[in-house]
Amino acid sequence: MKTEDGVIEKESVVVRFSGDSGDGMQLTGTQFTDTTAFLGKDISTFPEFPAEIRAPAGTIAGVSGFQVHFGSKEIFTAGDEYDVLVAMNAAALKSDIGNLKKGGIIITNTAGFDSKNLRLAEYQDGVNPLEDESLSEYEVYKVNITSLTKEALKETGLSNKELERSKNMFVLGMLYWIFDQSPDYTINFINEKFSKNPELAQANILAIKSGINFGETTEIFNTRFKINASPQPPGTYRSITGNNAIAIALISASEISGLPLFLGSYPITPASDILHELSKYKHSGVRTFQAEDEIAAICSAIGASYGGSLSVTTTSGPGMSLKTEALGLATILELPLIVINIQRGGPSTGLPTKTEQSDLLQAMYGRHGECPLPILAPCSPSDCFDTVYEACKLTVEHMTPVIVLSDGYIANGSEPWKFPAAYDLPKIKSVFADKPNSDDGTFLPYKRDENFVRPRVKPGTKGLEHRIGGLEKANETGDISYEPHNHELMVNLRQAKVDKITDSIPEAKFDSGSEDSELLVLGWGSTYGTIKTAVLELISEGYNVSHIHLRHMNPFPKNLGLLLMKFKNILIPEINNGQLIKIIRDKYLVPAIGLNKIQGLPFTTSEIKNKILEILNKK
């Protein structure tokens, strides 16, 4: 619907900011996102950056992108294709044009298309995409953003380098004009960020305003968009990334359980932000410990758990591999411990900044000995809060380490979050033994309750001195035992304890559709938004399909097997080579079909829709 003043009202729009690593695209994208969310629109984002801190400037390897999908309807994914591509240089255009919608808008910084940039982007000699017909299918705006920014800020007295760096704020201003959004949120942000350097703050604000004025006065843009606020449930919202939601969940669980929070961690992409975020909360009594390596990180957390803390270690795939021996120790000690793995492309260093769901089988089976552990997986940035909070509740109440499998996509992605009030959070029952638990007055550290859970004791408790360790223990007493039947009994008891958790978790339910549908899509983790969008679109197109999304990967919800038996067609899409599907086939003997993508990228909605249609049309 085009209105008289050239403003098009749209339900949703996808914008991709793309530029060199040094162009400030992540900040620009984040500011655009936060402003958009603040104005009541639903959002989903996908930041994508190179593994190198500063890959050679101007090259394709150095391109950093930030994609935001926002709208007046519910948004579940960052979008398959974009409506608007902001390309700060030739490499950005070349790298990201593939997913721009036909007829989409390209806003380019012409200063990034000089002969050097064209050469670095590996265009052929004499070829400039801005000057030939190659972009004729798109609406292209060529703006010398660099020189306009310099011109606008020439009175500020900033150095040439600082002027250059302000160009992303000029871009932001242009985008605010095109999408009819107020810059106030960002202006507040800049004033706070540069409170110690008011001159720099003023220059950045001037750059934004110049971008807006440029849009308004030059009238070069044929199109402006208006996206209304989304009808989200009433309440108070904030914007949240997956990793920040994890940090807040841990602090919340610590406060509600009354257990001090201890994080033992070693920096690793894409998990380090949790360490950074928690380290800011010293004034909440949070103890963060940057250990010398991944092994010390989990071992320090085991030590703190033994001392009575709510203990956490955060990592990604390579770190997870290093932690496995200690994870076995925590399992046989039967101590609470949260292990958060922000999955990335593997094996080895693999694709450190790209997403993958390829550590599920490692979490299930990747330890020596019989070593079962509960596994939970969040499905969106805000779901990281609920999932990690639940993991904390399970680890404390069931005296077992719990693994949380997030991934790079939701760790860095953000969305609006209707955050809970503290008093609405579920209670966490934390109990420490303070007296002997046997008839003869001795303390039995491995005597279990009806959930097979052993008592927790804080060192320092009088009269309950005892030893625990990695050697197999005699049932109840915890003394070393090599007795054959005792070992089998202990293995079975540890398994039974984990299995018993099914009684404490909710049953699986349909996210969309019902058990009468022709095909079920079974997903887990960060594929949620894409599967949800694909299934809803197909339902609205008249197809009879449904969607169940798992948070509890081990143990599975009690009713999952019965639900799966009802389906002739089960599709399991995963960002890996087929991992959940192996467990599902093994456990329930159902003929599930996999859809696998291993490109370090999330699924697109159309990839999932096409696969569903292919299965339905085969019949």
Add this chain to the structure above:
Amino acid sequence: MNETNNLPVLEKLTYKDFAPDQDVKWCPGCGDYSILKQVQGIFPELGKKKEEFVFISGIGCSSRFPYYMDTYGMHSIHGRATAIAAGLKASRPDLDIWIVTGDGDAMSIGGNHLIHTLRKNFNLNILMFNNEIYGLTKGQYSPTSHVGLVTKSTPFGSIDEPFNPAELALGAKSTFFARSLDRDPKHMKEILLEAHAHKGTSFVEIYQNCPVFNDGTFFIYSEKGTKKEESLYLEEGKPLIFGENNSKGIKFDGFKPVVVDLTDGKNSIDDLWVHDKNDRIKATILASFANGSNGTHLPRPFGIFYSIDKPTYEETMMHQIEEVTKIKGRPNLDEILSGDKTWVIA
């Protein structure tokens, strides 16, 4: 057990209170027995409640130690005792934590955790039983075995340059290093008490005889015929004297330590090096005595090489938490949940 509930807080403990009813399962004649006896012996003198002590160990013969002390204890995994103890101490500064480890556990598989624990300076006590061999895995060479040692994994002699634990500790910014040996219980007891009194990570190397796989390695430092000539007992503020009838001393020739005869009239006690455990340079030179590579044969020092006061990690951590809380105030959970930028949808 029931009667103890009514006793005053600091009850009088004896070594028997720390001996659990478990059979001790080291080999007959193992040096570990002597160390266990001394540790059990000093614990009643440490002025702590029994439940405040925690033993953490890794893997190896020495690491069975926690099972033989009736305190809180964890027998963990190979090399990781220091890392586990670091997390425990950071979260529970009130506990009195002891790490028992061996030369393989501490310096090979756990080397990284050891050096970082030393530099961070938690208030911990590390007892490293050094027998220069792997015992529990039945006789392979260790990172402290000397070049040429014939073991199961080095049938033609070890080709590895060994670690010098004192040099390693000082290089890792240890705030306390001492050496003792299993066959000198009186000296060991003194050193253990000093190690415990040190606020910071105290690292004690204890020469320990393995009668099965490396018998007699340290006997020259403890047996009658050789002890006086080969051992040098360090005493704070005293000159370095050793030898039969205290007839020898160590003095500096520039920065080079040399052995002098105190009976030939050329040198007197006043010329000798006076031990100062706060002096890092002297400690570094003492550490090098064991290398035997500077052309002079020097006796092996026993005692406290180095000890300085430095704030502990956990003190500094708590201090930072208190300071930040003083400045920012403790936020309530609802403030944390909401963050500082919210919007309302009606």
